[in-house]
Amino acid sequence: MSTDRRLPDSFLWGASTSAHQTEGGNTNSDWWAFEHSGIDFIKESSGDACDSYHRWPEDMDLLAALGFTDYRFSIEWARIEPAPGEYSRAAVAHYRRMVEGAIERGLRPMVTLHHFAAPRWFMERGGWAATGSDELFARYIEAASAVLASGVDHVCTINEPNMVAVMAAVQHALTSGGALPPLGLPLPDEATANALIRAHARAVETVKTLAPHVRTGWSVANQVYQPLPGAEEVAAAFRHPREDIFLEAARGDDWLGVQSYTRGLIGPDGPLPVPEDAERTITGWEYYPQSLGHAVRHCAALAPGTPLIVTENGIATADDTRRIDYTTAALGSLAEALHDGIDIRGYFHWSALDNYEWGRYEPTFGLIAVDHRTFARTPKPSAAWLGAVGRSRILPAAA
Numbered sequence: 001m002s003t004d005r006r007l008p009d010s011f012l013w014g015a016s017t018s019a020h021q022t023e024g025g026n027t028n029s030d031w032w033a034f035e036h037s038g039i040d041f042i043k044e045s046s047g048d049a050c051d052s053y054h055r056w057p058e059d060m061d062l063l064a065a066l067g068f069t070d071y072r073f074s075i076e077w078a079r080i081e082p083a084p085g086e087y088s089r090a091a092v093a094h095y096r097r098m099v100e101g102a103i104e105r106g107l108r109p110m111v112t113l114h115h116f117a118a119p120r121w122f123m124e125r126g127g128w129a130a131t132g133s134d135e136l137f138a139r140y141i142e143a144a145s146a147v148l149a150s151g152v153d154h155v156c157t158i159n160e161p162n163m164v165a166v167m168a169a170v171q172h173a174l175t176s177g178g179a180l181p182p183l184g185l186p187l188p189d190e191a192t193a194n195a196l197i198r199a200h201a202r203a204v205e206t207v208k209t210l211a212p213h214v215r216t217g218w219s220v221a222n223q224v225y226q227p228l229p230g231a232e233e234v235a236a237a238f239r240h241p242r243e244d245i246f247l248e249a250a251r252g253d254d255w256l257g258v259q260s261y262t263r264g265l266i267g268p269d270g271p272l273p274v275p276e277d278a279e280r281t282i283t284g285w286e287y288y289p290q291s292l293g294h295a296v297r298h299c300a301a302l303a304p305g306t307p308l309i310v311t312e313n314g315i316a317t318a319d320d321t322r323r324i325d326y327t328t329a330a331l332g333s334l335a336e337a338l339h340d341g342i343d344i345r346g347y348f349h350w351s352a353l354d355n356y357e358w359g360r361y362e363p364t365f366g367l368i369a370v371d372h373r374t375f376a377r378t379p380k381p382s383a384a385w386l387g388a389v390g391r392s393r394i395l396p397a398a399a
């Protein structure tokens with residue numbers, strides 16, 4: 001095996017989750033309200049999810065035993081600030097215990113401050129686009145300072161701001177009777193996008209003041225837009241407001257989170273459907289593991305000098321052997337990028353657990369299966385395999 005694929009000792013090796021998708025009972029969040037609004041998009045509510053609000057020690061025990069050294073999870077604003085200006089000491093203490101619990105088990109915690117869900121009151125006052133949202137976000141971070149001060153190395157301010165801005169556009173369309181594009185995602189809502197960029201800058205400043213040792217960044221959804229011959233300019237114009245402005249906003253950060261699952265083909269008139277003959281995953285996305293290599297290269301080009309961390313990569317499949325195949329190829333493309341000198345500092349697989357996939361449970365991204373009635377956890381073969389790859393410190397060769 002070539003030493004090209006050998007990882008430095010400091011390389012982060014983890015799995016990711018988010019609070020709303022795993023904790024259960026996040027009843028004070030905008031997502032819970034959305035889940036119960038009767039909208040067609042929602043097939044089932046998050047309910048008890050994986051009950052990780054109570055069972056996080058078991059999740060962490062499993063990850064550490066499997067060979068992971070890092071765990072990315074999020075803390076829930078709706079629990080920490082249930083009403084404007086009213087803070088829950090118990091919720092802050094809960095997340096502080098999670099950070100301490102991770103460290104005790106040999107897992108370095110990466111903490112996400114906002115992963116799609118926000119307090120219901122925050123959305124009711126107009127969400128990110130409303131005046132003062134960055135100020136409110138900073139105030140919540142200050143309230144959570146005890147969590148950050150308890151041994152967190154990495155903080156992700158906002159997960160996939162580009163998707164948050166897309167979801168704002170989707171909600172506008174659904175509530176105003178407007179139409180969604182037949183293919184691809186709508187254009188991110190511009191006011192929301194700008195507000196998120198401001199909120200990120202403000203959050204970085206706030207975290208640095210509260211806990212100067214913490215390395216801050218945010219994680220952007222990479223769609224790996226690939227133009228057909230002749231559609232290069234169309235693809236670039238399409239990508240700019242959907243992705244590039246968020247990557248550019250990461251210039252100068254301590255790190256940039258790369259999240260990649262698939263690619264999007266772009267023709268002269270815009271997005272194209274997944275090719276007929278392509279394998280699709282449960283989410284309907286094209287099986288295209290090489291997207292990870294393309295994504296890290298694109299991020300490195302847009303935010304030169306900013307170290308990259310893969311904060312999400314994975315596949316929704318009921319066939320765990322496909323998860324191993326997919327991840328082998330994805331890691332192979334990562335090894336090639338590392339070999340070419342791209343500064344990548346870590347890899348977090350999405351997801352540690354089969355969890356609530358924003359509207360339904362069917363797409364199973366987990367390394368660990370969860371019985372949503374008994375909450376029993378069962379690691380899949382891919383979990384042992386990926387943990388062992390981490391222990392070996394050698395990435396697999398590209399398939």
Ligand code: FCB
Binds near residue numbers: 221350
């Ligand atoms: C990303 C989200 C994550 C999960 C994966 C499949 O867009 O950040 O919560 O839903 O996709």
